[in-house]
Amino acid sequence: MLRKLHKYANPNKFSLIIMPIKNVCLYTALPLIAIGLIIGLFFSPPDYQQGETVRIMYIHVSSAWISLFAYVLIFLLSVFYLIWKFPLFVLMAKEIPFVAIIFTLITLITGSLWGKPTWGTYWVWDARLTSFLILLFIYLGLIFIDKAFKYNVNGDLSFSYLSIIGAINIPIIKFSVDWWNTLHQPASVIRASGPSINIEMLIPLMIMSTGVLLLFFYLIFTNIQSAIAEKKILFLSSKD
Template identity: 50%
Template sequence: MHRFANPNQFLRIANPVLPWVAWLAALSIGTGLYLGLIQAPQDYQQGETVRIMYVHVPAAWMALFVYASMAIASATALIWRHPLGFLAAKASAPIGACFTVICLATGSLWGKPMWGTWWEWDARMTSVLILLFLYIGYMALVDAFDEPTRGQRAASILALVGAVNVPIIKFSVDWWNTLHQPASVVRLDGPAIHPSMLWPLLIMAVGFTAFYFAVLIVRLRSEIAAAKIRNIRIGQVHG
């Protein structure tokens, strides 16, 4: 971890990685779209609407994964004062928010024809909406203070506090009666999805994960540059 704490050392590792994750993202999402939209069969109950799963489910996984990463990065920022931990969390927040919006919107578009409703206040949907508010709250808090370190600390604490929501989202469908069905892929007795539908789903998930890391590296580089700009300007004022 300490090796990555220095921004310049991080850039030395991240910059060569960027083209690889970018290509991996493009290739997997392309393959996933072909498999999901053309190759994958209809569902025996849901017909063609099952194709919404290939964006909805990976987006939902990423919404949770990005938040978990953000909480861990915030913890390293709070405890060990890693400057990069905070920047990684700050760079992740908009990406996670985008995945959450995609998850909610595609879920709505899937729910209307199948369940008969765009939205219901069941435990799963409500907890994912809270996740979106946590992302938005984090982004608002980071820039809310004149003194950057205060905003950093407040936002990092919010990210950590909000982490309790992650297991709640995951297990909401098991703990309570919900309109949303229980987990299909990540469950104790193996996936309940036919391989012809599971593969496109997993490939899309790889693509979304690679996309996250590609955009994260771009945003982190941008944040590091912004931090250097701030330092130079402070130096000019005091010098």
């Protein structure tokens, strides 16, 4: 069964396949983000404790989820690459950190702007905030290691192993709020006893997150296509 999928491992074919998918992602993402933002910022209710500041959540939480999801994707692609050795896997994985680091930055910045009015401080060194900052540095490390080895297979191996080492941070981020006492609140949506967030706030959050996820896919697909094109040019110019 896996053999049937092999033909898609051809970068040229893959590049053509993702072309329409990419566009569908973009043209679904933009209206979803617009609707999510309009409902979130204007029509969703304020919170009983935080009041209007709660609206930062629609951006903060959705980009935080993408930052974590992106890492899981890098991790899986790296594992697949190291097992099956298809260069396409690592080529895709390498295009993710640059997009993901932007979502990580958005999360940290909106979080700190949210922290000031609710907690009374922009930043504290609690387990959740610190582990999320480490995620930012891991993404930076992945970007640098990719740049350092730009046209070398060794770079693929180093990148994959580094991403596997860094993956240990992901469960730490997720469960930091349960394992240690933190200033950051425990999970409101993805938790064992169901969401503890009112449905009127959950709906815009979900619309927004779906939109941001599709936008993320659009961005990495675009990057992957240009990376494939770049590889092709390099290969052709090395032939002369």
